[in-house]
Amino acid sequence: MGKRLSAVVIALVAAQLLSGCFFLRESNWTKDRVKAGKATTFEAKLIGGDADPSHFFILPRLEGDDVSIRKPVFDAKEKLGPQKSLVEDAVLGQVAVDSGQGCDASIVPDSPRQGPQAPSRAYKTVNEIASANNKFVTATFKAKVAEGTPPGTGVVGVVYVGYWDDDGDGIPEGNDDDAINCTGFTTSAFQVK
C-alpha cells in the first residue's frame, strides 16, 4: 500500500454525539478493494434520536485527488419514506470543520495532503428531517476512484455525520442560533486494486 494512514482528529466533543437527530452506529464500504475507474459505496448506519427537525449531513474527508464523491443519499433503504438525495454544500462542510461541534479534523504534517487541503464538502438533505426515535436509517455515498490511479493506492480519511439546525436564513453559520453538530464519525480506508 502506497500510503500510511495518517490523520488526526482534534477536539471532538463527545458530549455532542448523542444530542441530535441521527447517530452513527455502524459503517462499512461495500468493497474494500476497488479498481481504478470504479466505485465503492460507504454505508453509514444510523439510529434516530429524539430532537427537533434539522438538516442531516454527511461529511466525507477522504485524502486524495483520486477520489470523487457520487450519489450521496439519506435513507437509502427507505425506512422513513422515499430515499432523499443529498446535495453538496461546501459552505456547510467548511463551517462544520471550522466551528461545528465534534466535526474538526485535520491531517498530520507528514501526510502528503495536510488538513486544509482535505476536502470538506458536506452533503445535506434539502429539507429538514424530523426525528425518528430508535429507527434504523442508512445514509450512503459512492467513492469513485479516478482512472489511472496506481494499484495499491490507499484512500484514507474520516467520515462524519451530523445535523444543521438552520436559523431560517439558509446560510450555515455554526453559532448558538444556527447549530452545526456532528453526531458521530469513523476513520475509514479502502485500497485501489
Place this chain on the structure above:
Amino acid sequence: MKKFAFAASAIAVGMGLSGCIAQTGFHWTNAQPKAGDTTKGIIDLKGLTGQNGEPNKAYFYIGIIGDGDGVTPKSFKFDPGNVLNAKGKMVSDDDVGDFADTECGPVSGGSTYRTETPVKTSPVDKLFQATFKVKMDGAGGGLGGFVSSGQWFDDGDGLAEDPSASGDTYECSGVASTVVSTKGFDVSGP
C-alpha cells in the same frame, strides 16, 4: 425509560492515526438485541505498510469508552477468522488505554483489551477483524461511545508505560462512534 448520554463535561479527543493497521469499519451482528441477549461488535481491519525500522511485532488493542447502562462487554478476540494465523483471546489491560490515549484517544477511562502476545505489525493488504461481545441485561440497556483500536510497541519489559518516560510507543488504527441498545431504549440524551 432510562436514557443514556455522554457525560456533560466535554471529552476532548485528540487522535493521531498513525498505525500500520487501519480500522476501516465497525458493525454489530445485531444492533438492537433483545434484553438478555448478546451481540457481537466486529472491527474491520486492514494491514498497511509499516515504517522503516519499526518492530515487526506489537500488541494489538481495542478500547471502548462511552456511557451506558445494562451492557457488559466481554470475549474480546483478535483475528477470529485466523487470516493472519494469529487467532487469539485478548486480555484486559487498562494501562494500555491510559497511555495510548495521549496519541490515540479516546481510550483512557474506558475498557482496554490487548492481545496476549505481540502480533505482526504490518500485515500488508490483509483484511481481517477483531471482535467482542456485549451482553444486554435482562432489563435492557444501551451503550453509546467509541470503539478504538491500535498497537502498543513494548520496550521489552512487558509493562504498558508512558511513552514520554519509557521506550514504549503507541499507534492508532482508528476509531468509530457507535450506539447499541435494546429495542425501545431511548438513546437520546436528557
